[in-house]
Amino acid sequence: MILLKTEKLTKTFGGKPAVYEVDAEFEAGKLYGLLGPNGSGKTTFMKMVAGLFYPTAGKITVMDGLSKTASKSKVAYMPTEPFFYDYMTVKTVGDFFKDFYEDFDPEWYKEQIEYMQLTPDLRIRALSSGMAAKLKVAVTMSRRASIYMLDEPLNGIDLVARDKIITSIIKRSAPDNTIIISSHLIDIMENLLDEVLFLKDGRTVLKGNAEETREKNGKSIADLYKEVYA
Amino acid sequence: MIAKLLKYELLRRKGPLTAFAVIFIVLEGLLLFGLFKGDAWIGLSIFMTILLIGGTYVFVLLDPIISFYSDIKNKHGYMLFLTPVNGYQIVGSKALFGFIQMFVAGAILFLTFVLNSKLTTHLYFTGTEIESLWNRISHDFKDFLPTLGQIIQFLVMVLLQWFNVIMMGIFAITLNKTIFSDNRHSFLLSLLMYVFLYVIIQTVTVAILAPFGLFGDMLRVQTSNGSIQGSLNVGKYTTLGMILNAFYILLFYFLSGRFLHKRVDL
Numbered sequence: 001m002i003l004l005k006t007e008k009l010t011k012t013f014g015g016k017p018a019v020y021e022v023d024a025e026f027e028a029g030k031l032y033g034l035l036g037p038n039g040s041g042k043t044t045f046m047k048m049v050a051g052l053f054y055p056t057a058g059k060i061t062v063m064d065g066l067s068k069t070a071s072k073s074k075v076a077y078m079p080t081e082p083f084f085y086d087y088m089t090v091k092t093v094g095d096f097f098k099d100f101y102e103d104f105d106p107e108w109y110k111e112q113i114e115y116m117q118l119t120p121d122l123r124i125r126a127l128s129s130g131m132a133a134k135l136k137v138a139v140t141m142s143r144r145a146s147i148y149m150l151d152e153p154l155n156g157i158d159l160v161a162r163d164k165i166i167t168s169i170i171k172r173s174a175p176d177n178t179i180i181i182s183s184h185l186i187d188i189m190e191n192l193l194d195e196v197l198f199l200k201d202g203r204t205v206l207k208g209n210a211e212e213t214r215e216k217n218g219k220s221i222a223d224l225y226k227e228v229y230a
Numbered sequence: 231m232i233a234k235l236l237k238y239e240l241l242r243r244k245g246p247l248t249a250f251a252v253i254f255i256v257l258e259g260l261l262l263f264g265l266f267k268g269d270a271w272i273g274l275s276i277f278m279t280i281l282l283i284g285g286t287y288v289f290v291l292l293d294p295i296i297s298f299y300s301d302i303k304n305k306h307g308y309m310l311f312l313t314p315v316n317g318y319q320i321v322g323s324k325a326l327f328g329f330i331q332m333f334v335a336g337a338i339l340f341l342t343f344v345l346n347s348k349l350t351t352h353l354y355f356t357g358t359e360i361e362s363l364w365n366r367i368s369h370d371f372k373d374f375l376p377t378l379g380q381i382i383q384f385l386v387m388v389l390l391q392w393f394n395v396i397m398m399g400i401f402a403i404t405l406n407k408t409i410f411s412d413n414r415h416s417f418l419l420s421l422l423m424y425v426f427l428y429v430i431i432q433t434v435t436v437a438i439l440a441p442f443g444l445f446g447d448m449l450r451v452q453t454s455n456g457s458i459q460g461s462l463n464v465g466k467y468t469t470l471g472m473i474l475n476a477f478y479i480l481l482f483y484f485l486s487g488r489f490l491h492k493r494v495d496l
Contacts, residue, residue, distance in 0.1 A: 013411070052311060052496045068491070073314035083308040087242055099234045100313040 009058035041202035050077035076145035091120035109142035235323035294328030295399035317491030390475035
């Protein structure tokens with residue numbers, strides 16, 4: 001079942017394309033890697049799907065063609081930047097999500113913040129960048145969404161926390177949802193990915209099943225990445 | 231959803247609102263101190279009165295605009311804009327919060343001044359002095375004193391006019407974000423757009439009021455030596471003012487909501 005489809009999706013800034021005519025389909029039960037260096041269009045692509053950017057041209061279809069507002073209740077997007085209000089605590093972040101998203105699971109969130117070694121009374125303004133990154137993953141993955149989009153979830157994370165975040169992501173993977181991850185850290189992510197989509201200067205340069213891509217090219221995704229973007 | 235948006239707007243504004251309340255209490259305390267001390271200290275009370283009115287006016291106008299600007303400019307706004315609510319609901323909640331804040335602040339200010347005037351009367355006047363002063367005002371200015379209905383009409387118009395300023399500010403910010411997206415000078419550009427919108431609105435208002443005799447009435451006020459009551463229908467202008475301001479508010483609300491929903495890159 002296709003949960004997300006983009007057709008000739010394009011976004012330009014000042015006439016320069018950040019994403020250009022990207023056609024992609026994201027199926028349920030799969031974990032996708034949206035790969036490319038900085039400026040390749042990964043974040044712009046995700047922000048358009050999340051409804052933060054409007055497309056210059058092309059079409060985004062979420063599930064059966066949900067409206068922009070309705071699709072936000074099915075898409076769980078985690079931006080790469082910290083995005084919580086300073087006045088909040090770890091607990092009020094959970095309360096906020098519980099109030100606005102019907103699919104939010106408070107029990108899961110409670111488990112996740114314990115697992116991430118965060119405490120409910122921690123103030124957002126007092127969080128280190130690593131703690132904020134863990135909180136972003138914890139709250140996003142506590143939704144039972146149909147589409148998860150995680151923009152650079154491993155940025156600024158130490159080795160121990162990386163494993164926790166990866167475990168948290170895998171735990172949420174299910175036959176009825178799709179997870180899209182953008183990351184520079186291909187060698188770490190490679191074994192998780194079912195499908196890959198390489199973006200370069202906003203255009204699709206390679207897409208397909210990760211295993212088939214490896215077999216066809218006779219090299220790992222990480223090596224292929226180095227070759228494409230060298 | 232609007233109730234939930236208002237709840238988090240209140241939680242978010244807790245800091246500035248508390249700071250405003252503390253400053254208000256300190257200024258009112260100084261005002262009362264001046265009243266009790268009397269003589270030259272009355273000057274302090276008058277100065278505090280001006281600060282209370284001016285400060286409240288600036289706070290209720292700027293606070294909702296700054297809050298909206300902060301959400302649209304900074305990444306924490308993603309928290310709000312990623313929720314499954316549309317642009318109209320977001321703008322509506324910001325505007326409604328601003329309106330409630332304006333109404334509550336106005337009511338507190340009014341009650342404070344009722345109490346202050348009662349205290350002033352108690353400290354410096356006798357009951358008969360006030361009564362005779364009121365009788366003299368009623369007699370000498372009977373042609374000029376407005377009725378209760380006119381006062382209410384005027385207050386509603388002022389409230390709508392203030393609210394219109396807030397909505398115009400919200401629209402200027404949305405329009406700037408729509409056209410220029412991430413610009414380093416977004417605050418300055420929003421301010422320029424606000425001034426531009428203000429000039430347009432004033433021009434349109436004058437053009438609409440002209441067929442209702444605006445220029446003739448202005449000429450009569452200038453040449454009347456203060457005896458125009460009866461021939462000048464002030465109620466006409468307050469009624470038109472209410473209708474026009476309500477129209478502008480709805481227009482800015484609709485346009486801001488639409489742009490935010492369809493055309494803004496956050």
